[in-house]
Amino acid sequence: MLTTISRRSLMIAAFGIAAAAAPAMAQDWPSAPLHVYVGFPAGSSPDTIARLIAEPLAESLGQPVVIENKPGAGGVIGVQQMLAQKPDGYSFGVTINGPLTTAQRLIPDLGYDPATDVAPITLIATSPLVLAVAADFPADDVDAFVADAKARPDEISYGSVGKGSGAHLTAELFASDAGIVLFHIPFQSYAEVTTSILSGEIDSGFMAPSAAVPHVEAGTMKMLGITSSEVFPLVPDVPVLAGKAGLPDDFRAELWNAFIAPAGTDPAIIARLNTEIDAILENEDLQGKLLAMGWKTAGGTPEDLAARIETDTALWGAVIDKTEAQN
Amino acid sequence: MTTIEGLAHGLSVALQPSILIYSLFGALLGTFVGVLPGIGAMAAITLLLPITYYISSEAALVMLAGVYYGAQYGGAVASILLRLPGTPQSAVTTLDGYPLAQQGRAGVALFTSMISSFTGSMLGIVVLVVLAGWLAGMATLFGAAEYAAMMIMGLVAASTIGSERPAKNFAMVVVGLILGCVGTDVNSGAQRLTFGQPVLMDGINMVALAMGLFGVAEVITNIPIAERRGPPARVSLRQLVPTRNDIRRMTAAIPRGAALGGFFGALPGTGSTISSFLAYALERRISRTPERFGKGAIEGIAGPEAANNSASITAFVPTLTLGIPGDPIMALMLGALVIHGVQPGPMMLQSRPDMFWGLVASFGIGNIFLLLINLTLIGVWVSILRIPFRWLYPAIIVFVCLGVYSVRGATFDIAMVAGIGAIGYALTLASFSPALLLLGFVLGPLIETNLRRALLISRGDAMVFLERPIACGFVVATAALILLPLVKSLIRSRAPDKSRAD
Numbered sequence: 084m085l086t087t088i089s090r091r092s093l094m095i096a097a098f099g100i101a102a103a104a105a106p107a108m109a110q111d112w113p114s115a116p117l118h119v120y121v122g123f124p125a126g127s128s129p130d131t132i133a134r135l136i137a138e139p140l141a142e143s144l145g146q147p148v149v150i151e152n153k154p155g156a157g158g159v160i161g162v163q164q165m166l167a168q169k170p171d172g173y174s175f176g177v178t179i180n181g182p183l184t185t186a187q188r189l190i191p192d193l194g195y196d197p198a199t200d201v202a203p204i205t206l207i208a209t210s211p212l213v214l215a216v217a218a219d220f221p222a223d224d225v226d227a228f229v230a231d232a233k234a235r236p237d238e239i240s241y242g243s244v245g246k247g248s249g250a251h252l253t254a255e256l257f258a259s260d261a262g263i264v265l266f267h268i269p270f271q272s273y274a275e276v277t278t279s280i281l282s283g284e285i286d287s288g289f290m291a292p293s294a295a296v297p298h299v300e301a302g303t304m305k306m307l308g309i310t311s312s313e314v315f316p317l318v319p320d321v322p323v324l325a326g327k328a329g330l331p332d333d334f335r336a337e338l339w340n341a342f343i344a345p346a347g348t349d350p351a352i353i354a355r356l357n358t359e360i361d362a363i364l365e366n367e368d369l370q371g372k373l374l375a376m377g378w379k380t381a382g383g384t385p386e387d388l389a390a391r392i393e394t395d396t397a398l399w400g401a402v403i404d405k406t407e408a409q410n
Numbered sequence: 411m412t413t414i415e416g417l418a419h420g421l422s423v424a425l426q427p428s429i430l431i432y433s434l435f436g437a438l439l440g441t442f443v444g445v446l447p448g449i450g451a452m453a454a455i456t457l458l459l460p461i462t463y464y465i466s467s468e469a470a471l472v473m474l475a476g477v478y479y480g481a482q483y484g485g486a487v488a489s490i491l492l493r494l495p496g497t498p499q500s501a502v503t504t505l506d507g508y509p510l511a512q513q514g515r516a517g518v519a520l521f522t523s524m525i526s527s528f529t530g531s532m533l534g535i536v537v538l539v540v541l542a543g544w545l546a547g548m549a550t551l552f553g554a555a556e557y558a559a560m561m562i563m564g565l566v567a568a569s570t571i572g573s574e575r576p577a578k579n580f581a582m583v584v585v586g587l588i589l590g591c592v593g594t595d596v597n598s599g600a601q602r603l604t605f606g607q608p609v610l611m612d613g614i615n616m617v618a619l620a621m622g623l624f625g626v627a628e629v630i631t632n633i634p635i636a637e638r639r640g641p642p643a644r645v646s647l648r649q650l651v652p653t654r655n656d657i658r659r660m661t662a663a664i665p666r667g668a669a670l671g672g673f674f675g676a677l678p679g680t681g682s683t684i685s686s687f688l689a690y691a692l693e694r695r696i697s698r699t700p701e702r703f704g705k706g707a708i709e710g711i712a713g714p715e716a717a718n719n720s721a722s723i724t725a726f727v728p729t730l731t732l733g734i735p736g737d738p739i740m741a742l743m744l745g746a747l748v749i750h751g752v753q754p755g756p757m758m759l760q761s762r763p764d765m766f767w768g769l770v771a772s773f774g775i776g777n778i779f780l781l782l783i784n785l786t787l788i789g790v791w792v793s794i795l796r797i798p799f800r801w802l803y804p805a806i807i808v809f810v811c812l813g814v815y816s817v818r819g820a821t822f823d824i825a826m827v828a829g830i831g832a833i834g835y836a837l838t839l840a841s842f843s844p845a846l847l848l849l850g851f852v853l854g855p856l857i858e859t860n861l862r863r864a865l866l867i868s869r870g871d872a873m874v875f876l877e878r879p880i881a882c883g884f885v886v887a888t889a890a891l892i893l894l895p896l897v898k899s900l901i902r903s904r905a906p907d908k909s910r911a912d
Binding site: 151193278 | 554606609738758867
């Protein structure tokens with residue numbers, strides 16, 4: 084509660100300061116190229132999303148939008164690099180949820196506070212994860228999976244892309260909500276997790292639906308459930324996990340990508356970008372491209388994004404507390 | 411669709427002028443970036459990626475693939491002429507290629523690397539066509555235990571390459587292993603040797619390490635001697651022609667390298683850098699005259715170059731048949747496919763045969779382009795050596811910095827390459843082999859993560875390495891590699907000393 088109040092008052096304060104200086108800046112904005120920092124290499128999904136947005140954005144703003152790939156540390160380097168620029172309305176970022184929600188807990192010398200140093204602009208897209216198992220795994224639905232896990236605690240293994248990754252925290256959230264204990268095997272990429280499930284080396288894993296679909300079609304993998312609150316259009320027959328097998332009705336664990344700016348950026352510019360990007364997200368061709376990659380377009384106000392950051396920080400913070408207590 | 415029909419169909423796709431032009435462009439660009447030290451296929455593909463959104467998926471992939479294997483050809487050029495590996499995959503090519511160039515046989519060395527690259531690629535394509543299904547199955551047979559055992563065997567097998575002093579070799583491998591530890595520990599998430607620097611969280615940049623150890627160190631080494639050494643003579647066409655002896659050595663080494671590279675390339679957890687190191691180690695091990703290695707042995711170029719090109723072709727097996735990319739470049743290609751609505755995976759051969767076979771056919775065509783481009787360019791490449799030191803070497807340093815920066819846009823890495831370069835120079839002075847440091851650096855993290863993962867999955871039971879047949883095979887082979895030289899030296903110590911006779 085305290086954090087809510089302090090952030091609100093800070094935003095109001097920032098608004099007030101910037102509003103005084105705004106007229107001179109906002110009128111002829113943009114008069115130079117925009118730089119968008121992405122904390123992942125070219126070709127990665129955050130990069131592709133940033134590029135798909137950048138092109139129509141450049142068109143509507145009449146200025147080039149340059150993607151700056153600064154990969155490393157799970158996207159944190161990209162946010163750090165963006166924050167190292169002046170909040171002059173020409174430096175922005177596209178980032179996944181990690182650097183804004185869990186990085187402050189997992190990285191000791193982060194150098195920024197997501198709550199005060201980052202100005203949210205808009206939520207671009209969200210991606211749920213599916214609980215995937217090999218085709219010959221005994222359980223056919225999540226109820227059977229949980230029952231199986233209850234019968235042999237700490238025996239069913241799952242792969243993630245490293246400690247503290249979305250896949251790891253999602254699985255831990257799922258396990259603690261369902262009252263089961265799963266055995267964690269960390270990997271470095273989803274590709275390795277997939278191979279390992281297919282070869283029977285590990286039992287399960289939470290992964291992007293787009294990565295699981297080809298193997299499901301080939302009959303070598305099953306999807307037991309999805310972590311979004313509604314059925315996901317890419318995999319319409321996969322049931323939502325929420326409300327099943329003892330999980331709460333509001334169970335939701337999603338990765339997301341957001342458009343952000345350094346705190347102190349002119350609110351008029353933030354409002355303009357929010358409107359432009361939301362309009363771009365309405366484009367059906369873009370929606371189709373994102374969906375093929377497993378992302379569902381979102382949109383909304385900067386306040387919606389701020390609220391999402393806050394909810395997820397609390398959600399994952401609790402999971403991190405729990406996993407740290409186990410070790 | 412049978413294989414023959416598929417190939418015929420693939421050729422009809424790949425021979426469309428619009429596809430051909432992209433293949434040629436990709437091959438040319440790949441050769442060019444491969445030759446430039448530090449700037450590799452990754453940087454070029456990254457730059458081209460936005461363009462691929464606007465062209466057909468076949469053209470896009472054919473172009474990116476052209477860059478990818480073109481860089482493998484080009485990478486050898488700077489390795490041979492300047493002892494600067496154009497790409498990490500061609501680092502071992504410096505070991506024998508550079509001595510050959512110093513002996514005035516640069517043309518032959520380049521010719522060997524081109525013809526080995528071409529044959530290696532073509533054999534890789536045959537493997538891809540004939541064994542794709544079988545190799546895809548291999549990928550799921552290899553778990554953490556198999557990878558760990560195989561990499562340990564690789565480390566043991568390759569740790570004898572380089573200088574002739576075992577203690578110095580061993581020290582270099584160990585330093586490489588330690589440098590490989592830098593970064594986030596996969597299992598615990600702990601930071602190791604990062605000194606609180608987020609830029610080090612993902613480990614040391616391999617391009618910075620390779621360019622520092624080889625490139626920058628070589629430039630420093632040359633400062634006192636370069637201006638006194640006159641420019642090499644012009645290379646005539648006749649000097650390109652290898653002797654009969656060269657050809658004999660080559661013809662045996664190329665298929666061996668291609669087979670080894672083809673196998674390693676198809677395993678998603680390995681990568682083509684390792685295949686070139688292992689091919690070199692293999693050639694040296696089975697050679698009757700291992701003392702020629704490091705002084706200009708033709709097999710020392712032919713084996714690794716055939717291996718890394720063959721590996722770069724078969725690396726498409728897990729990417730296309732399982733949707734599992736083996737390295738960051740393959741991940742980029744996969745991303746390019748997904749953008750075009752093609753989801754690689756087990757069903758791709760059925761759902762998009764045009765794509766699969768078109769790509770296979772374009773590999774063949776692209777490699778023919780590359781052979782022609784590179785054979786005609788050998789004269790041009792060799793003439794690089796005629797550029798005066800004061801022009802050439804500063805330019806090299808600029809390209810090294812550009813290349814290192816292009817990997818992840820970090821200025822930190824440029825400072826790093828300078829520091830590593832100074833260390834590399836010191837190592838060269840003390841006649842340590844930087845190739846072995848690189849080997850330890852590449853294999854160390856792979857061994858560690860797979861070993862720990864295997865033990866985690868088996869809940870700490872080390873017998874997993876002996877119970878799983880493939881892993882057990884590698885363990886036995888590793889033991890044999892260590893014990894055989896011991897047995898040999900025992901036998902030799904009983905027999906009269908013949909080693910001095912030759």
